[in-house]
Amino acid sequence: MSLRVAVVGVEQTPYKQQYGTVMLEELIFTTIKSFLDRNGLSMKEIDNVVIASSDMTDGRAISSMVTGGPAGSVNRDMLNLSSSAEHAFLLGAMQIMSGQYGLTLVASWSKTSESPVSAVDRLACEPYFTRGVGLSTTTGAALEAAAYMAKHSPDRDSIMKIAVKNRENALKNPFAHLRERVDLGQLQASPVVSWPLREAELPPLSDGVCVMLLASEKQAERFAGPKAWIKGMGWATDTFWNGDRDLTVIRSLEIAAAQAYKRAGITNPLEQIDFAELQETSTFNEAIQYESLGFCEAGESVRLIEDGLVWRDGKLPVNVSGGTLSANPAFCSGFVRIAETALQVMEQAGERQLAKADVGLASSVSGFASQSGTVVILSK
């Protein structure tokens, strides 16, 4: 019943610590303008726009008011989602599946250099119980890590190797923020930020903009080269209360993956998926995602790392872009995972292109300790 939808184009800024005097509006405008020019498109040809922006990370109420214009909102339908950046992708896809539109621009961004991320985190705690505790993205990730350690006692070095892997992958990605190799010794010496997580096991904070163009089957014909067709999508929001959850699994992601796999006809992800881009909020979080996405059984992530399965030349390379540990435009990091997956499937990933990238999985998590999760499956 649903109409087919493909990603036909991706544009991103290099992610970096700060864009200094370049205003967010300018950064959005120049990224979209560059995308349109590069593809010989005019904004007039775009049916509608979906953006995802967070008022608090953008630093203004209803930030879509000012960011919408540079994203192309004027004179057309533009909707803004504030729950999570990847939700803009999901909505854009559903609009085309509905038959409402044929060519939809989806965009998100973060200029973390100008936002007090920890204050935003604190205000995202409800005022009665969690705000006083100091729950944040970092401490949320640390709670997951501590729970995983308590339950599975993984080899600590093996978990740290996830950072080694991702940072090494970033060497091939000109858009990554951190492009320096880290070895195990450096990781072991890295200071603990929130126990048990060390600094090098956590993502940096980056500025950047990411844009994708979605097309109906008919519109997709206009674009040369392989397209990244959406085969499955799933998303879910779990309970807000971390104490009510088993933090050694990401239930939101399990539910999202079940939906996406069902729609895509995937029964054995390890065999049917060629690569994955996961929004890892920490090394441990990536390990837990392997299990919640069904790449392995609970507690077996270490094996995937030690056997080389998730490395660039492995059976299921994970985060060949360098992942969130190498570039983290905070609110938009999950969206970037979908874009990187699309680039691989479209064979436009440059030096980081994988030889076999027919079917890719993108995941994202948001909220404290991965309260919400999204899974998107793209294929040639």
Place this chain on the structure above:
Amino acid sequence: MREVAIVGIGQTKHSGKRDDTFQDLIMETTRLVLEDAQTTIDKIDAVVFSMAPDALIGTVHAERWIADTMGAQGKPCMRVNTGGVSGLSAVQVAYYHIASGMFDTVLVIGADRVGESGDAQTILNRIWDPIYERALPLNTITMLAMSAIRFMEKYGATEEHMALVSVKSHNNAMLNPNAHIRKRVTVEDVLKSRMIAYPIKLLDSCPKTSGGCALILTAKDNVKSFPNKPAWIRGIGHSSETYWMGDRLGLKLDNEHGDHADSIALTRAAWQAYKAAGIKDPRREIDVAELYAPFSNIELHAVQDVGLCDYGEAHKLLEKGWFDIDGEMPVNPSGGVLCANPIAATAMIRVAEAALQVTGRAGGHQVEKAKRALATGIGGDHQFFGAVVVEAD
């Protein structure tokens, strides 16, 4: 395209302050919509939240906090934020969830406690440019006062016409038990009320309301499993103008910048919805309209922009009672935004009221023989506009 209907409507009694928490308000709104549709949260496939500036609730990303309040933990949830139009945008997002074939039954919800948001206008001052505009100080009242002045200048309307809109809304709200402001006012009362920002006076203005609204939407195949008469969503439209009000000078009315007296994007949104609904002459084919108008002057330009009368005619027809609940083209029979404005829910209430009208469930403020209705919403600095056409069988 897969057909979608509204089969559940929940709306709280709107009021100023509430003694309960945001959680309680969400829980009450959820309960009301589930009871109306005689269903349970287990039957809901996905949830769409409407939530405008996070600061109104005081908790950033409060959509994450309320998932389990609704019993929706584990379900697909997303949150829409397009300012004042969020509630109606969220209905459209829920519509896409179903029309796309992804889900069958979706709950869409919005609630706010503006009565306890500190100073809403201080928060809304933060929607403007921090360097050039915040200091003026712009807020949503001064912004729309400029629109009112331009409207009066362009079409010859007066403060008395604005007062007439307010009198009509207040009269209608007397018939609506959910309305926040339920008090009859006269033209004289409005004209004598406190000046807020010329020409907008206290009684030309919406109140600071706490309340919630929720709808249940479902695909055509499921409609029969719900007891209510369905209100079919026949057309939706959304369009935007420039953020920069100074560019809305009407130099070329047909261009994308428009005129701050009118709204070219509201016209585009309405006609996108009309076209999908097969409507060619809205004056004849629309029976009742719920138009988002937080200040009395906005209703005057909105009825023109959505094609329910000619440009320059709104205030003249208003004098003749054209837009009264028993007039030729009833507008805002619920009392409208002037009598209840719980921000995240406000534009959703327009759709809810339109759906109640076409299904004959509007009670005391029911418009006779209403079969097809228009609902609109406005967000940003009079920048984002949405429209929904609903129809009964």
